[in-house]
Amino acid sequence: MALTALGLFAMLMLVIGACRRRIQLARIGDSGNRRGWRPDGTLEWWALALADVGYLLVGVGAPAAALAGLAPLRFADHLLVHATGIAVAVVGIGLTLQAQLGLGASWRIGVDETERTELVTGGPFAIVRNPIFTTLLLTLTGLTLMVPNPIAIAGLLIAIAGIQLQVREVEEPYLRRVHGHTATTPPEWGASYRGSAAPEMRPMMLPDTTPDFDTVEATAAFVDLAGYSILTEICGDHEAAQLAARLADLAQAALQPGVRLVKTIGDAVMLTADTPTQMLATLTDLAEQVAGEDGFLALRAGIHHGPVIARGGDVFGHTVNIAARITALAGAGHAVITDPIAAAATRQGLSTPAIGAPPLRSITTPIPLHTLALTEARYPRDPVCGMRINPETARARRRYQDRDWWFCSTDCAHQFTTTPSTYTSTLPVTASERQPT
16 A cells, blocks of 8 residues: 555656646746745745645655554554545546646746736636645545555645645735735635636636637836835835836836737836837836936836747746846846847947846746846935935935935935934945936
8 A cells, every 4th residue: 555655646746746847838838837946945935845845744754654664543544544545646636637727827836926827717716716735635635544654644734734834824915915805715725826716706817728829929028116125114005006006107108119018016017029129119218207207216127038928918938937037136227138138239239238147046047148227317316215316306315424315205314314324335326326516
């Protein structure tokens, strides 16, 4: 029975792991894996690692211990219990794969804050809000019944704890931020890998049967507000939400022919264009508009060109993932770009210094990157919250280290006065921030 349990666990890992990722890669050009394997100290990493420990204890540790002589729990050591376990495990493997396939293009392993996949409520998601985790735990329960020793039971409990932590503290908060509170009610097992939803919600994506995906060449860009998280903490959600909404309006107004605003994601906008030149023209115009806005944050962007999968007004694929990842590397007022974008920028006489090929999360192939200055800032920056402030309309001003500092509010000025070195020790002074005397 222990060898059978080992075999079924190997089948589970093969079917829902390697095979499922290959299916996703063939469908949309993206494996769907957003999980970072390197320890990074995040709650998501620890939750998934805890669940992995549980899986291995049930699927490997318990059978190995049984083969080494560890006796099963006496009350469960019956042929009927073992046979039931085999049946439950086999059915669970099949149902887990079916639940994964039911998410279609929205299936992900892990959470990526830069993505917004569509909600799925059809198929198994019309019955259970999280059929993937539910059927996976059903499979682990079957394996535990096959080899019912203390190691298997401990592993099952650890797996449940890891899944609950991932669902309730990582995935459900993400879904509430992106799709609203109705995306995570009622509390069954929590949100599934990206894209699940409560059964009472109106479906936003049809069940994935024979989807019609179009592969096209496009330039993808993500543009967000540098320092948005700090601004939210200092100035509050309402102020930050107003800036995010204003960015979406400015982006819409800056669109050049051939450029589309695909969606907004928190403080970010996602754009696609037919060519890098069109995208550069749009971002230059957008950056110019933002530079002239009083009380606004600086922009940063990530841009890449390549094949994308288009469906229903949205785009998916490796090109989109790269654009999203490199956005986080950009400094305020700059874009991080790939070789195809750098070539187009160079033809326009723009400077694109190379920054090497830094590691990108969930992307194994080194990608040479460059930086591009979007525009010069016209106003100095509030050193506390990061807003660009017109000195003529600033709420407060302080003099420190032979320099004038302007602030969007008296609260920011007070925080600066309390510990000025906190806000000036790593703050560069650019030519655009020096005001004429």
